[in-house]
Each structure stands twice: as C-alpha cells, then as structure tokens.
Amino acid sequence: MGNNPFHGILPKSLGNLSTSVEHFEADHCGIKGIILNEIGNLSNLIKLDIGSNELTEIIPDTLCQLRKLQRLTLGVNKLWGQYPSIFAMWYISYNSMTSTIPSTLWNNEEIHILSLAHTLLNGSLVPEIGNIKSIRRLYLSGNRFSSDIPSTIGQLQNLENLTLSNNRLHGPIPESFGNMISLKILDLSKNKLNGVIPSSMEKLEYLEYFNVSFNELIGEIPNEGPFKNFTPDIFIGNRELCGASQFKVKTCEDNTTRISNKTRVSKYILPSILIVIILAITMIYLMRCYSGKTLLPALTTSPITIKKISYYEVLDATKKFGEENSIGKGNVGSV
Known part of the structure; x- marks a missing residue:
C-alpha cells in the first residue's frame, strides 16, 4: 500500500488481519498518529515497512512479539522516547529516540542491516558491538555517541558498510579495523578522533570509500592498498596529517x-x-x-x-x- 496519499491513521482493526500475513508495507502514505499495539498480533510478519510517514510518540513494546520479523523500517517519522530494550530494530533513522542502545541489541545474530542514523542516540559504543557478527551494514551516523570506538568492532568480518560520521567519538582509530576484510564503505568524518590512521587498513582490498575528514588525526597517511586511489577531500580538517603529495597535506619528515x-x-x-x-x-x-x-x-x-x-x-x-x-x-x- 506504499506511496499512496492516505493521510489518515492506522486503524486498530489492523491487528485483526490474518496471522498468516508476512509482509505489510505502507511507507510514504502520510500516515499520522501512533504505531498501534495491535500490530504485535501479526505474529508471522517477516517485513514491516511504515517508514517515511508522520507517525509520532514512542515505539510500542508489542513489536517485540514479532519474533519472525527480519526487516523493520520506521525511518523518517517523528518517533521519540526510549529505545525498546529487547527489540532488535533495523531502519529507524531520522527519529528522536534520545536514549542509549541497549547492550542486548548486539547479541542478536540475525540482523544483517541496522540503521539507527540521526535518531539522537547518545552514550557509548560498547565492546559488545563485536558480537553481531552477521551484520553487513551498520548506520550510526548523526547521533551523540561520545566514546572511543571499541577495538572489538574488528570482529565484524562480514561488515561491508559502516558509517559513524557526525558523532562525538574520540580516541584513536582501532588497529583492528584492518581485520574487517569485507569493508567497502567506511565513514568516520566529523568526530573528534585522534592518533594515526592505522597502517593495518592497507589490507582492506575491497575498501572503495573512506572518509576521516574533520577530526584531529595526526601522522602519516598510509599510501598502499586502497589508499592509492583516495582523493584529498577525505582527509581535510586534520591539521597534523602528512603524507604523499596526492593527498595535498604537508610532507612527512623522512x-x-x-x-x-x-x-x-x-x-x-x-x-x-x-x-x-x-x-x-x-x-x-x-x-x-x-x-x-x-x-x-x-x-x-x-x-x-x-x-x-x-x-x-x-x-x-x-x-x-x-x-x-x-x-x-x-x-x-x-x-
């Protein structure tokens, strides 16, 4: 039912649909109001997409009853409040959750794509993030995370896309980033990261996009592996970086x-x-x-x-x- 101008609310009778329903899609419909508790009755749902609407208030805990759910999209709404403590979500980007991520989320072994971008989440990235080994895409940009990046993130060897930009992360880039052998996209821009860019990242042969602009990094930019193809704009805003002339930074002292x-x-x-x-x-x-x-x-x-x-x-x-x-x-x- 997506992409239709309904501009109404979700009826409570939605919960009376057959439990055999596996896919429910009503994105881009101008739907107002709240997410109904009754949706939790659709116990066989595999996919639920009600993103890009005008839904408000909190996410009901009854969604935790959807044990077979593989893909949930709630992004681009006006949701707010606490993050449900026992529910492993996927797309809830561009909302106002204003809470921390429960550590239990990282123990879910079924998630392949997780998007919590621009939801005003705060707190720390915990070491348990390394437990979610099946993850392929992880979007956490545009939040208020203020901690080091845990070295355990290097255990995510299936991860292809990681965006941590526009946060308040500090400390060094972990050496273990070189272990994420499937990584294609890595965005760490607009944080407060310091230290050097690990030379171990030269081993990331699939890395196509890399951005560390506007941090506080120092030292020599690696120039082997994927770094041979990178452009200067991804390093700007770091005053103490040095390296090859192609990066348009100062020359390192030999x-x-x-x-x-x-x-x-x-x-x-x-x-x-x-x-x-x-x-x-x-x-x-x-x-x-x-x-x-x-x-x-x-x-x-x-x-x-x-x-x-x-x-x-x-x-x-x-x-x-x-x-x-x-x-x-x-x-x-x-x-």
Missing part, C-alpha cells in the same frame, strides 16, 4: 632528515649548551665569592684569598685573547 637533525643536536647544540651551563655556574660562583669577600675553598690547610685582576691584566696575560689560549667556542662566543 628518516634521513630525522637522523641529520639528531646528529646536529648531539654534535653541536648539546656541547654548546653544556659549555654555557658550565660557564654560568662558574661565573655565579666567582661573583658570590667576590661580592662577599669570601675565601675560595682551600686545596691545602692555608686559605687562598681572591685577588682583583683588571681587564687589561687579563688582556695582557692571554695575549689579547689569542687563539693559542682558546679553550673552546660556543654559540655565545669563545672561552
């Missing part, structure tokens, strides 16, 4: 430059700093001794007094600071 810098520091800069420190300590010590008219520590039992020496005497004694009397040179001058 090993030769790092070794050169390390050699320069150890050979020139550190000795100069050491000389300056020694001179400073010596000058402070002498000034304290002179200003207080104290005695230098005796090398013998007889005290040795400080003698005031003029600049001209020093000039004469060093033969006008001649090279033969030079101890060494630093950044601030000769000694």
